[in-house]
Amino acid sequence: QQQVKQSPQSLIVQKGGISIINCAYENTAFDYFPWYQQFPGKGPALLIAIRPDVSEKKEGRFTISFNKSAKQFSLHIMDSQPGDSATYFCAAQGTSGSRLTFGEGTQLTVNP
Amino acid sequence: KAGVTQTPRYLIKTRGQQVTLSCSPISGHRSVSWYQQTPGQGLQFLFEYFSETQRNKGNFPGRFSGRQFSNSRSEMNVSTLELGDSALYLCASSLYDEQFFGPGTRLTVL
Numbered sequence: 112q113q114q115v116k117q118s119p120q121s122l123i124v125q126k127g128g129i130s131i132i133n134c135a136y137e138n139t140a141f142d143y144f145p146w147y148q149q150f151p152g153k154g155p156a157l158l159i160a161i162r163p164d165v166s167e168k169k170e171g172r173f174t175i176s177f178n179k180s181a182k183q184f185s186l187h188i189m190d191s192q193p194g195d196s197a198t199y200f201c202a203a204q205g206t207s208g209s210r211l212t213f214g215e216g217t218q219l220t221v222n223p
Numbered sequence: 224k225a226g227v228t229q230t231p232r233y234l235i236k237t238r239g240q241q242v243t244l245s246c247s248p249i250s251g252h253r254s255v256s257w258y259q260q261t262p263g264q265g266l267q268f269l270f271e272y273f274s275e276t277q278r279n280k281g282n283f284p285g286r287f288s289g290r291q292f293s294n295s296r297s298e299m300n301v302s303t304l305e306l307g308d309s310a311l312y313l314c315a316s317s318l319y320d321e322q323f324f325g326p327g328t329r330l331t332v333l
Binding site for chain 2: 143152202209
Protein backbone atom coordinates (compact mmCIF):
# COMPACT_ATOMS: atom_id res chain seq x y z
CA GLN A 112 0.00 0.00 0.00
CA GLN A 113 3.08 2.18 0.18
CA GLN A 114 3.86 1.94 -3.53
CA VAL A 115 3.92 4.66 -6.11
CA LYS A 116 3.65 3.45 -9.70
CA GLN A 117 5.21 5.57 -12.45
CA SER A 118 4.94 5.36 -16.23
CA PRO A 119 6.34 5.33 -18.81
CA GLN A 120 9.77 3.94 -17.97
CA SER A 121 11.29 5.89 -20.86
CA LEU A 122 10.05 8.70 -23.07
CA ILE A 123 11.41 10.28 -26.24
CA VAL A 124 10.04 13.68 -27.26
CA GLN A 125 10.97 16.14 -29.98
CA LYS A 126 12.15 19.62 -29.04
CA GLY A 127 9.16 21.86 -28.46
CA GLY A 128 6.85 18.96 -27.70
CA ILE A 129 4.97 18.10 -24.52
CA SER A 130 6.35 15.45 -22.15
CA ILE A 131 3.83 13.70 -19.92
CA ILE A 132 4.73 11.39 -17.05
CA ASN A 133 2.11 9.67 -14.93
CA CYS A 134 2.03 8.34 -11.38
CA ALA A 135 -0.50 6.47 -9.28
CA TYR A 136 -0.54 5.82 -5.56
CA GLU A 137 -2.51 3.64 -3.18
CA ASN A 138 -2.00 5.06 0.28
CA THR A 139 -4.62 7.72 0.97
CA ALA A 140 -2.51 8.99 3.87
CA PHE A 141 -0.10 10.60 1.39
CA ASP A 142 -0.60 14.35 1.40
CA TYR A 143 2.40 15.80 -0.41
CA PHE A 144 3.48 14.90 -3.94
CA PRO A 145 6.79 16.25 -5.29
CA TRP A 146 8.54 15.67 -8.58
CA TYR A 147 12.31 15.41 -8.82
CA GLN A 148 14.70 15.73 -11.75
CA GLN A 149 17.98 13.88 -11.70
CA PHE A 150 20.94 14.23 -14.04
CA PRO A 151 23.66 11.56 -14.22
CA GLY A 152 26.08 11.84 -11.32
CA LYS A 153 23.87 14.28 -9.42
CA GLY A 154 21.37 14.05 -6.61
CA PRO A 155 17.65 14.51 -7.33
CA ALA A 156 16.57 18.15 -7.57
CA LEU A 157 13.10 19.25 -6.48
CA LEU A 158 11.12 20.53 -9.48
CA ILE A 159 7.59 21.15 -8.32
CA ALA A 160 5.21 19.76 -5.71
CA ILE A 161 1.48 19.67 -5.01
CA ARG A 162 -0.96 18.89 -2.20
CA PRO A 163 -4.26 17.01 -2.71
CA ASP A 164 -6.42 20.08 -2.09
CA VAL A 165 -5.23 21.54 -5.41
CA SER A 166 -5.99 19.97 -8.81
CA GLU A 167 -3.26 21.72 -10.76
CA LYS A 168 -0.07 23.65 -10.13
CA LYS A 169 2.06 25.38 -12.72
CA GLU A 170 5.60 26.69 -12.45
CA GLY A 171 7.08 27.92 -15.70
CA ARG A 172 7.04 25.08 -18.23
CA PHE A 173 6.22 22.47 -15.57
CA THR A 174 2.66 21.60 -14.53
CA ILE A 175 1.38 19.01 -12.07
CA SER A 176 -2.16 17.71 -12.56
CA PHE A 177 -3.68 15.94 -9.57
CA ASN A 178 -6.75 13.67 -9.48
CA LYS A 179 -7.51 12.82 -5.87
CA SER A 180 -10.44 10.47 -6.55
CA ALA A 181 -8.37 8.42 -9.01
CA LYS A 182 -5.26 8.66 -6.83
CA GLN A 183 -3.22 9.76 -9.81
CA PHE A 184 -0.99 12.69 -10.63
CA SER A 185 1.07 13.67 -13.62
CA LEU A 186 3.86 15.96 -14.70
CA HIS A 187 3.58 17.92 -17.94
CA ILE A 188 6.66 19.58 -19.42
CA MET A 189 5.65 22.10 -22.05
CA ASP A 190 7.97 23.17 -24.87
CA SER A 191 10.41 20.39 -23.95
CA GLN A 192 14.09 21.24 -24.49
CA PRO A 193 17.19 19.03 -24.91
CA GLY A 194 18.37 20.34 -21.53
CA ASP A 195 15.30 18.67 -19.97
CA SER A 196 16.77 15.26 -20.83
CA ALA A 197 17.09 13.59 -17.44
CA THR A 198 15.42 11.04 -15.18
CA TYR A 199 12.23 12.20 -13.49
CA PHE A 200 10.85 10.75 -10.29
CA CYS A 201 7.47 11.25 -8.75
CA ALA A 202 7.17 10.77 -5.00
CA ALA A 203 4.65 10.82 -2.20
CA GLN A 204 4.92 11.68 1.46
CA GLY A 205 2.58 11.25 4.41
CA THR A 206 2.10 13.34 7.49
CA SER A 207 4.46 11.48 9.84
CA GLY A 208 7.81 13.03 9.08
CA SER A 209 9.94 13.26 5.97
CA ARG A 210 9.67 9.86 4.33
CA LEU A 211 9.39 9.94 0.54
CA THR A 212 8.10 6.95 -1.40
CA PHE A 213 9.41 7.20 -4.95
CA GLY A 214 8.14 5.99 -8.28
CA GLU A 215 10.40 3.91 -10.49
CA GLY A 216 11.60 6.86 -12.57
CA THR A 217 11.18 7.95 -16.19
CA GLN A 218 14.16 8.54 -18.45
CA LEU A 219 13.25 11.47 -20.69
CA THR A 220 15.14 12.16 -23.89
CA VAL A 221 14.36 15.34 -25.81
CA ASN A 222 15.71 15.23 -29.35
CA PRO A 223 16.88 18.51 -30.92
CA LYS B 224 22.73 29.36 1.18
CA ALA B 225 24.95 26.33 0.81
CA GLY B 226 23.27 23.10 -0.24
CA VAL B 227 23.43 19.66 1.30
CA THR B 228 26.98 18.31 1.35
CA GLN B 229 28.00 14.68 1.56
CA THR B 230 31.39 13.17 2.17
CA PRO B 231 33.09 11.27 0.80
CA ARG B 232 31.77 11.38 -2.75
CA TYR B 233 33.21 8.00 -3.66
CA LEU B 234 34.16 4.94 -1.62
CA ILE B 235 35.46 1.51 -2.47
CA LYS B 236 35.24 -1.16 0.21
CA THR B 237 35.48 -4.93 0.36
CA ARG B 238 32.91 -7.37 1.66
CA GLY B 239 32.78 -7.62 5.43
CA GLN B 240 34.13 -4.12 6.05
CA GLN B 241 32.13 -1.30 7.53
CA VAL B 242 31.67 2.24 6.24
CA THR B 243 30.56 5.59 7.60
CA LEU B 244 29.04 8.28 5.40
CA SER B 245 28.55 11.89 6.42
CA CYS B 246 25.93 14.49 5.59
CA SER B 247 25.77 18.20 6.40
CA PRO B 248 22.27 19.61 5.92
CA ILE B 249 21.27 23.05 4.74
CA SER B 250 21.71 25.56 7.55
CA GLY B 251 18.58 25.70 9.70
CA HIS B 252 17.22 22.35 8.54
CA ARG B 253 16.62 19.96 11.42
CA SER B 254 15.44 16.89 9.51
CA VAL B 255 17.89 14.66 7.67
CA SER B 256 16.80 11.62 5.67
CA TRP B 257 18.89 8.95 3.98
CA TYR B 258 18.03 7.07 0.79
CA GLN B 259 19.66 4.28 -1.16
CA GLN B 260 19.55 4.42 -4.96
CA THR B 261 20.26 1.36 -7.11
CA PRO B 262 19.36 0.54 -10.73
CA GLY B 263 17.30 -2.44 -9.61
CA GLN B 264 15.43 -1.10 -6.60
CA GLY B 265 15.33 2.61 -7.41
CA LEU B 266 15.22 5.13 -4.58
CA GLN B 267 14.47 3.59 -1.21
CA PHE B 268 14.09 5.30 2.14
CA LEU B 269 16.55 4.24 4.83
CA PHE B 270 15.77 6.43 7.83
CA GLU B 271 15.06 9.97 9.00
CA TYR B 272 16.51 11.88 11.92
CA PHE B 273 14.98 14.93 13.52
CA SER B 274 16.52 16.74 16.48
CA GLU B 275 18.93 13.85 17.07
CA THR B 276 16.12 11.26 17.20
CA GLN B 277 15.25 8.66 14.60
CA ARG B 278 11.74 9.56 13.49
CA ASN B 279 11.21 7.07 10.66
CA LYS B 280 12.87 3.89 9.53
CA GLY B 281 12.66 2.01 6.24
CA ASN B 282 12.85 -1.71 5.59
CA PHE B 283 16.57 -2.26 5.75
CA PRO B 284 18.49 -4.73 7.93
CA GLY B 285 20.05 -3.67 11.21
CA ARG B 286 23.45 -3.44 9.51
CA PHE B 287 22.29 0.00 8.39
CA SER B 288 22.28 2.56 11.16
CA GLY B 289 22.53 6.28 11.55
CA ARG B 290 22.75 9.12 13.98
CA GLN B 291 22.35 12.86 14.10
CA PHE B 292 24.39 15.34 16.04
CA SER B 293 23.28 18.48 17.86
CA ASN B 294 24.33 20.63 14.87
CA SER B 295 21.98 18.51 12.66
CA ARG B 296 24.86 16.87 10.81
CA SER B 297 24.19 13.19 10.27
CA GLU B 298 26.14 10.03 9.68
CA MET B 299 25.05 6.65 8.45
CA ASN B 300 26.96 3.46 9.04
CA VAL B 301 26.82 0.15 7.21
CA SER B 302 28.48 -2.78 8.91
CA THR B 303 29.52 -6.12 7.41
CA LEU B 304 29.25 -4.85 3.87
CA GLU B 305 27.72 -7.08 1.19
CA LEU B 306 28.08 -6.84 -2.58
CA GLY B 307 24.43 -5.77 -2.77
CA ASP B 308 25.17 -2.67 -0.70
CA SER B 309 26.85 -1.09 -3.72
CA ALA B 310 24.71 1.95 -4.40
CA LEU B 311 24.43 5.72 -4.41
CA TYR B 312 23.59 6.86 -0.89
CA LEU B 313 21.70 10.11 -0.81
CA CYS B 314 21.08 12.45 2.06
CA ALA B 315 18.24 14.97 2.06
CA SER B 316 17.51 17.78 4.46
CA SER B 317 14.25 19.57 5.08
CA LEU B 318 12.75 22.34 7.15
CA TYR B 319 9.12 21.54 6.33
CA ASP B 320 7.90 19.28 3.52
CA GLU B 321 10.42 20.13 0.80
CA GLN B 322 13.39 17.80 0.83
CA PHE B 323 16.66 18.89 -0.76
CA PHE B 324 19.15 16.25 -1.77
CA GLY B 325 22.90 16.23 -1.70
CA PRO B 326 25.06 14.86 -4.52
CA GLY B 327 25.33 11.45 -2.87
CA THR B 328 28.12 9.07 -1.93
CA ARG B 329 28.86 6.35 -4.48
CA LEU B 330 29.74 3.18 -2.55
CA THR B 331 31.25 0.25 -4.37
CA VAL B 332 31.66 -3.04 -2.52
CA LEU B 333 34.14 -5.50 -4.02
